[in-house]
Amino acid sequence: MIVSTDGPLVGRVAIVTGAGRGVGRSEALALAAAGAKVVVNDVGVDSDGVGSTHGPADEVVDTIRRTGGEAVASYESVADWAGAGRVVDTAVDQFGRLDIVVNNAGIVRQQMIEDITEEDFDATIAVNLKGTFAICRHAIPVLRRSGYGRIINTTSNQWAAPLGNAHYAASKGGVTSLTYDLAWELQHDKITVNAIAPFAATRMTQDASERDAALIQQGVMSAKRAKAKEARTDPELTTPIVLYLASEAASEVTGCVFRTGGGKVGLYTHPVETRTIFRDENTGPWPYDDLVDLLPRSVLSAGSKAPHIQ
Template sequence: MSGIVDGRVVIVTGAGRGLGRAHALAFAREGAHVVVNDIGVGLDGSGNSTGPAQQVVEEIEALGGKAVANTDDVADWAGAENLVATALDRFGRMDVLVNNAGFLRDRMLVNLGEDEWDAVIRVHLKGHFAPMRHAAAHWRAEAKAGRTPAARVINTSSGAGLLGSIGQGNYSAAKAGIAGLTVIAAAEFARYGITVNAIAPSARTRMTENTFDMAAPEDGFDAMAPENVSPLVVWLGSEASGSVSGRVFEVDGGRVSLAQAWRHGPVADKGARWEPGELGPVVERLIAESPEPEPVYGAS
């Protein structure tokens, strides 16, 4: 191993299983000390257990690494604050925040309940903002005290957030919000030595096993293994990534791609207020001059 994050202190949320577990172990193998956060809920967010987080801590310790379990709810304001305090109290510093926690409550929009909307928006979007807000407040204080950090935030968006996904309106909206939040945070936090990036991963986890055909191959390269995503996350958490911020990367298997954000397209400017009846041909021309949008996942 290169030791690219040797001695850095990393918080990984939702680290008891799947991608989060893979990230936590990958950071530990590269020399980082890890706060393993997981509330231990089911796929739909129900229940809780300290077991998953503690199990990953024990795996890291078996590798010779240092880790501590944390079971705070990242979408709870005080819980997110305590998560940051756990890193500072145990390891005396904090360098990297990986926001990964989430769950699904999939349903077509016409059948989606208010509680299903609220729960998914809460854990994904607020569950990214709250830890990031408390981490950034600490790093800002460090910068103002003359100890500008090489701080890193890595958020977890999704292809569903970038392109949309049928039957996942709540999840897609939350993940799109995370992509937007990433860009804004990168611009606001740059003065404090903080970079903020996001990944949109594809991997075999509890959240995706019923969505795509992600069966592990009997032999050869397992393109859908969550461990394939973690090297980019570790690099983004290193000091070497300091020139990269406000970016969203799609990553799966051996593929890394830079997602293209919304951009200004063709323009029609009359120089005066349009009449409604004039705009049909104008809109048709603008659409004709633009590339076709990427299809929504699951659209026929």
């Protein structure tokens, strides 16, 4: 890593949550290499949200500083509302401003619905969804005051392509919806809001092949779908789109969700209605028998299963 003195983010200040390992670490290093000063936030938990250590955040900060960049560590949990506020305060207190927010912090617990406890659900939603929301909530007033901002959230392809882990999928679906809403709310404030759905070889995916095999055995996933999944590669390959979205070059890009990893950058479409039937509302609600007759021949004519379930 070499810190640029004339990179596209020179003079900018960034927060990266979950920046101690994996994708977040690569994002923090890439932003610093492009000239940004970085708040490296990581509570140091395991991939399932258990434990705590300062080591991962400190190592990333040391790496940035050794190569001539500027960075400080933050050990706050984004799942704590006040803690999320302190992450934002760290950027302003240490560097005088805030320009870029990368919400990467997340946990996953590999479970099917029958195995998910209330504690599993609460922990997953707290970090993945509440944590993203809380950082945005505290950062947006700061970004609005400066009249500039880049927010990059982290969702997952499980928002669109289920793989079990219903609590994880629900949390990432929430992040996607939050991204769309904030892009709309902030469209006149020179603040863009986008999301990425990364795929990389990290702690969260290290048992992916074993999990796929179990899902195939259970009859939940087809072997064809498992074979079609993207190969997990170096997390560093997920970062170019983040660098782009954080820069001036993406000033007109907002409300987008990108799939990124390996050599791929893809763009998801926004969910839209694809088929519709109408009835004169003055005649009352649809009769049940009419829906039984019409829906299979119209709205459901292409089949009731979404392609990713096949």
